[in-house]
Amino acid sequence: MNRYTVSLFTENFIGILNRVTLIFTRRGVNIDALTASESKEDGVHRITIEVTTTEDQVLQIVKQTEKIIDVIKSFYYKDDEVVYQEIALYKIPISSLDPGLEKVIRQYNARIISAEKEFVVIEMTGHKEDTKALLEILKDFNILEFARSGRVAVAKPMGTIEQYLNN
Amino acid sequence: MKDSRIRGAEIVIKSLVAENCDYIFGYPGGAIMPVYDALYDYADQIKHVLTRHEQGAIHAAQGYARVSGKVGVCMATSGPGATNLITGIADAQIDSTPLVCITGQVASPLLGTDAFQETDVVGFSMPGTKWNIQVRKAADIAPAIAKGFHIARSGRPGPVLIDITKDAQNELSEFNYVPCLGIRSYRPYPIVKDSEITAAAEVINAAKKPYVLFGQGVVIGNAEEEFKAFLDKTGIPAACTLLGSGALSEDHPQYVGKLGMHGNYAPNLLTNQCDVLIAVGMRFDDRVTGDLKRYAKQAKVVHLELDNAEIDKNVKCAVSVLGDCKESLPMLTEKVNEGKHDEWLAAFRTLEEKEKSAVVSLDLLPTKIGLTMGEVIRYINDYKKDDAVLVTDVGQHQMIAWRYFKYKTTRTQVTSGGLGTMGFSLPAALGAQLADLSRQVVCVVGDGGIQMTIQELGTIMQTKAPVKVVLLNNDFLGMVRQWQQLFFDKRYSFTELDNPDFVKIAEAYNMKATKVTERENLSDTVAEMMIHEGPYFLEVVVEKEDNVFPMIPTGCSVEEVRLS
Ligand SMILES: Cc1ncc(C[n+]2csc(CCOP(=O)(O)OP(=O)(O)O)c2C)c(N)n1
Numbered sequence: 001m002n003r004y005t006v007s008l009f010t011e012n013f014i015g016i017l018n019r020v021t022l023i024f025t026r027r028g029v030n031i032d033a034l035t036a037s038e039s040k041e042d043g044v045h046r047i048t049i050e051v052t053t054t055e056d057q058v059l060q061i062v063k064q065t066e067k068i069i070d071v072i073k074s075f076y077y078k079d080d081e082v083v084y085q086e087i088a089l090y091k092i093p094i095s096s097l098d099p100g101l102e103k104v105i106r107q108y109n110a111r112i113i114s115a116e117k118e119f120v121v122i123e124m125t126g127h128k129e130d131t132k133a134l135l136e137i138l139k140d141f142n143i144l145e146f147a148r149s150g151r152v153a154v155a156k157p158m159g160t161i162e163q164y165l166n167n
Numbered sequence: 168m169k170d171s172r173i174r175g176a177e178i179v180i181k182s183l184v185a186e187n188c189d190y191i192f193g194y195p196g197g198a199i200m201p202v203y204d205a206l207y208d209y210a211d212q213i214k215h216v217l218t219r220h221e222q223g224a225i226h227a228a229q230g231y232a233r234v235s236g237k238v239g240v241c242m243a244t245s246g247p248g249a250t251n252l253i254t255g256i257a258d259a260q261i262d263s264t265p266l267v268c269i270t271g272q273v274a275s276p277l278l279g280t281d282a283f284q285e286t287d288v289v290g291f292s293m294p295g296t297k298w299n300i301q302v303r304k305a306a307d308i309a310p311a312i313a314k315g316f317h318i319a320r321s322g323r324p325g326p327v328l329i330d331i332t333k334d335a336q337n338e339l340s341e342f343n344y345v346p347c348l349g350i351r352s353y354r355p356y357p358i359v360k361d362s363e364i365t366a367a368a369e370v371i372n373a374a375k376k377p378y379v380l381f382g383q384g385v386v387i388g389n390a391e392e393e394f395k396a397f398l399d400k401t402g403i404p405a406a407c408t409l410l411g412s413g414a415l416s417e418d419h420p421q422y423v424g425k426l427g428m429h430g431n432y433a434p435n436l437l438t439n440q441c442d443v444l445i446a447v448g449m450r451f452d453d454r455v456t457g458d459l460k461r462y463a464k465q466a467k468v469v470h471l472e473l474d475n476a477e478i479d480k481n482v483k484c485a486v487s488v489l490g491d492c493k494e495s496l497p498m499l500t501e502k503v504n505e506g507k508h509d510e511w512l513a514a515f516r517t518l519e520e521k522e523k524s525a526v527v528s529l530d531l532l533p534t535k536i537g538l539t540m541g542e543v544i545r546y547i548n549d550y551k552k553d554d555a556v557l558v559t560d561v562g563q564h565q566m567i568a569w570r571y572f573k574y575k576t577t578r579t580q581v582t583s584g585g586l587g588t589m590g591f592s593l594p595a596a597l598g599a600q601l602a603d604l605s606r607q608v609v610c611v612v613g614d615g616g617i618q619m620t621i622q623e624l625g626t627i628m629q630t631k632a633p634v635k636v637v638l639l640n641n642d643f644l645g646m647v648r649q650w651q652q653l654f655f656d657k658r659y660s661f662t663e664l665d666n667p668d669f670v671k672i673a674e675a676y677n678m679k680a681t682k683v684t685e686r687e688n689l690s691d692t693v694a695e696m697m698i699h700e701g702p703y704f705l706e707v708v709v710e711k712e713d714n715v716f717p718m719i720p721t722g723c724s725v726e727e728v729r730l731s
Pocket of ligand 1: 560561563564565587588589590612613614615616617639641643645647
């Protein structure tokens with residue numbers, strides 16, 4: 001088992017996310033994280049899915065997703081073939097604010113993005129291991145809430161979806 | 168100025184006319200009534216067949232599509248009408264049958280409110296359709312239908328579902344039909360690569376014992392001639408899958424039989440002896456391969472396939488040729504050497520003799536008292552025309568009929584292969600018959616399966632389709648009973664049937680009906696049936712506990728094929 005990033009370019013068609021995830025469901029492959037957004041091409045959306053599975057399985061899944069009429073192209077990458085980031089938000093009670101916390105924030109290159117009456121929200125982007133490490137530390141500061149996004153990823157290989165669309 | 172707009176319901180019908188649809192198989196209801204109302208004015212352009220159940224409608228559309236090569240069209244109302252299509256949708260998807268299913272839906276303001284007869288049929292059918300869509304505006308109907316037909320029939324064909332809300336059917340809009348010629352995200356026919364052809368030819372030219380397996384891809388690609396030309400040049404023996412039957416005449420000198428669990432002895436056994444296996448338009452279904460770990464391990468596999476997802480899915484190949492075999496086969500034929508494989512072919516013929524004496528002659532020329540399913544098919548062969556279509560249901564009779572029916576021409580095989588849907592054959596035979604009224608259509612069905620859609624005898628009555636229905640009655644769910652006998656210690660758990668008087672039922676539907684219980688009456692009755700002008704119902708009482716052999720039990724290797 002390995003960690004893979006599946007990257008799909010799709011038309012912006014109703015139900016496309018459903019169709020894509022059904023392929024994973026049917027093969028019993030759990031989706032670790034998922035993000036969906038526009039791409040730089042007009043009307044082309046991209047879905048990024050992180051899974052832990054075998055290469056055989058991820059290859060089959062990619063081929064099956066490409067059979068979906070509104071999927072333009074799918075790819076899969078190992079971790080060293082993508083540049084990726086995740087964003088994490090941590091909600092900390094005001095009462096936990098102390099110089100120790102400030103040091104942690106600096107050390108992790110995190111930042112406070114909102115200060116409310118009763119809490120502050122700290123933001124950090126990075127790989128899962130990094131945002132998780134910060135989470136562990138913030139547990140000592142009575143963290144109230146934690147949320148992490150799926151991967152936002154771009155591929156290292158230089159092919160682009162435009163090249164694919166144009167030939 | 169006169170308003171040139173028409174109602175969405177009429178747009179549905181005009182769009183179908185624009186796609187050359189000549190038959191709709193369907194069943195009306197509240198949410199599709201505007202379309203039915205519009206259909207009333209188009210009776211001269213589109214014939215509608217009222218089946219007795221929506222499952223019958225979709226199976227009829229499947230039979231129609233398989234024989235005609237066109238897109239089958241069926242229609243149903245929302246809710247229960249739509250969900251009754253689901254089995255057929257799954258069946259068409261796995262057997263690559265082109266269908267456009269049109270369903271009515273509750274009015275769009277009611278969507279998501281659990282309104283009367285609302286079901287999320289788009290959600291229900293999403294994993295089973297090649298594509299589906301809900302249309303909520305009259306203006307979107309024609310483009311959806313155009314796209315639907317394009318998707319259903321192109322590339323690897325499949326079922327498409329178009330769900331149309333009632334308000335869209337009633338809304339007025341301009342009608343302007345633009346056929347769909349392409350979709351940005353969809354490339355149905357990958358371009359065949361020269362490099363792959365060259366690589367495939369190299370492997371084939373180096374082979375000592377090459378062996379071809381062909382499937383329905385040859386039929387779907389209309390590549391029968393191209394396929395035959397490849398065989399004629401190379402001299403390679405060829406065996407077919409269940410759905411590939413008919414793509415090559417069984418009279419061809421290199422035809423060696425049928426593959427799979429109940430296929431022929433030689434083609435299964437020798438799969439593990441060839442050095443190069445050339446798969447054309449087939450997908451290595453588990454009913455063909457048996458245990459994958461012991462399947463053709465000695466062979467280099469060359470796979471000609473349209474659907475990229477099938478390549479390396481079950482069997483890893485040495486060379487794959489992605490693309491339509493109509494295109495790739497002639498390219499390959501040009502590059503392969505002329506050849507003859509007499510010795511290798513003889514190996515098939517030797518084993519064929521073994522199967523003949525161990526199984527075939529007992530099936531076709533039985534010495535015991537009880538009638539066999541095989542001898543019934545033997546007489547059908549005697550009296551059938553070359554292009555007669557065999558439609559079968561699912562079970563022992565399906566495998567026996569397939570094994571012994573002499574396929575001479577293409578599009579003569581209609582059965583539920585991938586899904587194995589009991590109840591398929593009676594409505595599918597009706598659709599197959601309406602696709603070509605001049606052809607003989609023989610429906611072979613078991614006593615279990617016929618009772619799943621027996622009400623379609625009513626549709627046959629109403630359309631007067633001259634279908635020949637041959638019921639092989641063993642008073643058992645025979646195929647399950649066979650498994651119980653072989654693998655469950657003869658514990659016949661709920662497989663015996665108390666059956667009605669089928670002949671009376673058929674007669675009640677105004678069908679000429681006969682029951683045969685004695686061997687001496689069989690030949691004449693089959694002859695009478697085959698020349699009868701209208702529909703005909705023949706019940707043959709066969710041996711209660713006969714088995715289908717050869718057989719590759721589940722989990723076994725193709726070389727463990729059993730003759731008894
Ligand atoms: C809808 C459906 N339900 C159950 C089955 C499982 N099944 C496969 S063959 C078979 C028995 C078929 O019996 P019958 O129609 O009498 O045909 P026979 O095998 O006796 O020729 C059954 C129950 C099936 N294929 N389809």
